[in-house]
Amino acid sequence: MNNSLRLSEIAGVGHYVPERVVTNADLTQLIDTTDEWIQERTGIRERRWFEEGKDTTANMGANAARKALEMAGLTPDDVQLIVFATLSPDYFFPGSGVLLQRELGIQAPIPAFDVRNQCSGFVYALSMADQFIKTGMYDTVLVVGSEIHSSGLDISTRGRAVSVIFGDGAGAVVLRPSTREGHGVLSTHLHSQGEHAEELIVREPGSNRKNRLEYVMANELEMYPYMNGQNVFKHAVVRFPQVIREALDANGYESKDIDMLIPHQANLRITQFVQQKMGLSDDKVFSNIQRYGNTTAASVPIALSEAVQEGRIKRGDLVCLAAFGSGFTWASALIRW
Secondary structure, X not given: OOOOOOOEEEEEXXXXXXXXXXXHHHHOOOOOOOHHHHHHHHOOOEEEEOOOOOOOHHHHHHHHXXXXXXXXXXXXXXXXXXXXXXXXXXXXXOOHHHHHHHHOOOOOOOOEEEEOOHHHHHHHHHHHHHHHHHOOOOOOEEEEEEEOOHHHOOOOHXXXXXXXXXXXXXXXXXXXXXXXXXXXXXXXXEEEOHHHHHHEEOOOOOOOOOOHHHHHHHOHHHHOOEEOHHHHHHHHHHHHHHHHHHHHHHOOOOHHHXXXXXXXXXXHHHHHHHHHHHOOOHHHEOOOHHHHOEOHHHHXXXXXXXXXXXXXXXXXOEEEEEEEEOOOEEEEEEEEO
């Protein structure tokens, strides 16, 4: 096989979410809000929050990874590279990729690195893994998206516009060389627009302060996420359809050819807008934000794993992954399953 032309395929998928369920009704005990207000603006009914002492970003990723490896018929020792997407690493450094390697008990000194592209992080990570497979450098790549948001949210009326949106969880896929001609990751498409970096941001703890600790203590609100919701929505509903069409055009397909769209679970209103724009029926779009909220880099692999589990993705289906988020960054991947 010509390594420069070989496709990679998803050989296994898996996900993990913490046991603790936090409903909108639960949040009304902490924040001046209502279930109706949250559902109307986001579509979210509940989300999962991690349990301290039990869940970490790395071990949630490991739980998802074990399921993906089992589905692929592989063990952790078969993994040759780890690509870990997260905006909520366990430590400032080192990255969670090496911690995942430790969690899985991988003794071989394989490479592991983190990708920090927030909501589009998993699709970026998948694209990077795909390149390593295509070039023949590696044959088994573990791609993980895992997030713990709940420990870094302003759980108060002041922060309700953002804090009601996010949840915790992890998803993973195993990428291998395709054994079926024309099946696998057909193409990936990555974009960014840094001029909008401050529209969705956690500013601190940044490294550009001489007295970082003193500054953070005096400006503690900057450790919480800030989002210009209207501007994020305005750009998301443009970039999502664009990057989906880019993937379809690159491979000679039209929107009607999509069997399943797995969008980043940012906001149910955004997903519904994109669905309408692309002319897709309900059975061709997967949404689980209602149960998990926005888990940023974990949202696409969690949704993909659930779609496979539920039998909504079958062999031969044309599957599109798409994401948009902080940066601004956005991305898509088109896969012949």
